[in-house]
Amino acid sequence: MNIRVTRAIALALLLGAGTAGAGVVDELLADYQSAGAGPFDPKAGAALWLQEHPSPEGPRACSTCHTADPAAEGRHATTGKPIAPLAPSARPERLSDRKEIEKWLARNCKWTLGRECSAQEKGDLLAFLRTQ
Amino acid sequence: MKRLILPLTLLFGIAGLLAVGLALGDHDDDDDDGGRSKSSPAAALADPGYALYTNECGGCHLAYPPALLPAASWEAMMGGLSDHFGDNAELDADTAATIRDFLARNAAAPGAGKHAERTWRATRGLEPPLRITATDYFRGKHHEIPAKMISDNPEVRSFSQCAACHQGAERGDFDDDRVRIPGYGRWDD
Numbered sequence: 001m002n003i004r005v006t007r008a009i010a011l012a013l014l015l016g017a018g019t020a021g022a023g024v025v026d027e028l029l030a031d032y033q034s035a036g037a038g039p040f041d042p043k044a045g046a047a048l049w050l051q052e053h054p055s056p057e058g059p060r061a062c063s064t065c066h067t068a069d070p071a072a073e074g075r076h077a078t079t080g081k082p083i084a085p086l087a088p089s090a091r092p093e094r095l096s097d098r099k100e101i102e103k104w105l106a107r108n109c110k111w112t113l114g115r116e117c118s119a120q121e122k123g124d125l126l127a128f129l130r131t132q
Numbered sequence: 133m134k135r136l137i138l139p140l141t142l143l144f145g146i147a148g149l150l151a152v153g154l155a156l157g158d159h160d161d162d163d164d165d166g167g168r169s170k171s172s173p174a175a176a177l178a179d180p181g182y183a184l185y186t187n188e189c190g191g192c193h194l195a196y197p198p199a200l201l202p203a204a205s206w207e208a209m210m211g212g213l214s215d216h217f218g219d220n221a222e223l224d225a226d227t228a229a230t231i232r233d234f235l236a237r238n239a240a241a242p243g244a245g246k247h248a249e250r251t252w253r254a255t256r257g258l259e260p261p262l263r264i265t266a267t268d269y270f271r272g273k274h275h276e277i278p279a280k281m282i283s284d285n286p287e288v289r290s291f292s293q294c295a296a297c298h299q300g301a302e303r304g305d306f307d308d309d310r311v312r313i314p315g316y317g318r319w320d321d
Contacts, residue, residue: 078219079193080289080296104191107220 024098025130029123037119045128048121053113060112062125070132087132095130172245173197174304181234188223188231194295196264197304198238199248204260206235247306265291277313287314 029040050068052059066074071087088094095101105125109117117125176182176198186195198206210232213221223231238244240251247269254269261267265274274291282288288296295301297313311319 076192078217080293081193083191107222110220 023096024101025095025126028098028101028126032119032123035119037123040120040123040127042124042128042131045124045126048125049128055114062108062112064112065108070129086129088130089132095126101126172199172248173306175199175245175248176234176238177304179234179238181230181237184227185231185234188227189221192219192221193292194301196294197247197306198235199240199244200251200264200267200270201240202252202255202260203236203239203241205255205262206239207232208260209262210235263292273308277319281313281316285313285315 029038032038032040049062049070052061054060060077064077065083066072066086069087071085071090073085074083075081076083085091086094088096105122106116109115109121174197176185185198189195209216210228213223213228240248240255242249242252244252251267251269254267254272255261264270270291282291294306297311297319298306299312300307300310308319313319
């Protein structure tokens with residue numbers, strides 16, 4: 001625990017603390033890093049956010065449901081249900097619950113890319129989303 | 133824990149409003165349930181399991197009213213969440229067990245309110261349907277609505293989008309007097 005906290009703090013300082021959802025996202029990034037990934041790049045995350053992956057029902061991207069702008073309201077591609085903005089700037093409670101983030105990244109990567117995201121991809125995506 | 137405070141506050145607020153609403157009277161011309169509450173879809177909102185249910189089952193679509201499918205249907209659905217209508221809706225075992233109990237407690241059953249009882253009757257003895265929209269009770273209530281208002285309507289798209297027409301669906305309100313179909317307005321029959 002202590003080691004993780006120290007690591008998280010070190011990382012927070014590295015990345016420049018003060019961004020929303022700092023604690024939980026830092027913790028996840030530290031975990032991905034100890035799994036061998038990193039450093040994490042918000043620009044790579046932004047590109048992955050928009051990248052289209054082929055599927056029998058047509059191309060799929062994160063932006064298919066969340067729109068190109070994470071601070072905008074999205075719409076679920078199959079059900080049409082509105083999805084509140086993901087960006088912490090628009091909705092401070094986003095990216096603040098570890099279980100929630102991991103659950104949705106697992107599901108949404110499978111739906112979008114047809115496979116789980118790697119630790120590097122998840123780290124890049126979170127590095128991007130937290131700045132939004 | 134913080135995530136629970138808002139839903140709980142809302143829950144108690146809503147339960148209070150509903151209680152007032154019910155007390156103020158409930159008019160329904162085809163009532164045949166001897167005055168029992170017509171709001172079985174709303175009953176589940178007062179269940180302590182509701183907050184977890186909406187959180188886990190209300191992300192991709194409305195947290196559908198448990199009263200509109202029998203327990204056997206919910207049981208079957210909870211057994212196949214990894215392939216849920218083409219989506220992955222898997223949950224960890226503890227969460228799934230809690231939700232399964234919640235659904236069983238609030239499922240369609242005799243004596244559980246008008247909608248619940250009629251759904252139970254309409255599905256008794258059948259292979260458990262996996263869709264609310266596939267029960268004869270649901271079909272009977274919706275068969276007069278023309279396709280141009282549903283599949284050809286970009287704001288509705290399918291019957292599974294309850295809240296498009298039932299604006300009070302999140303509160304368990306499916307009263308036919310308060311239906312508004314996007315692009316067509318109030319439903320008068």
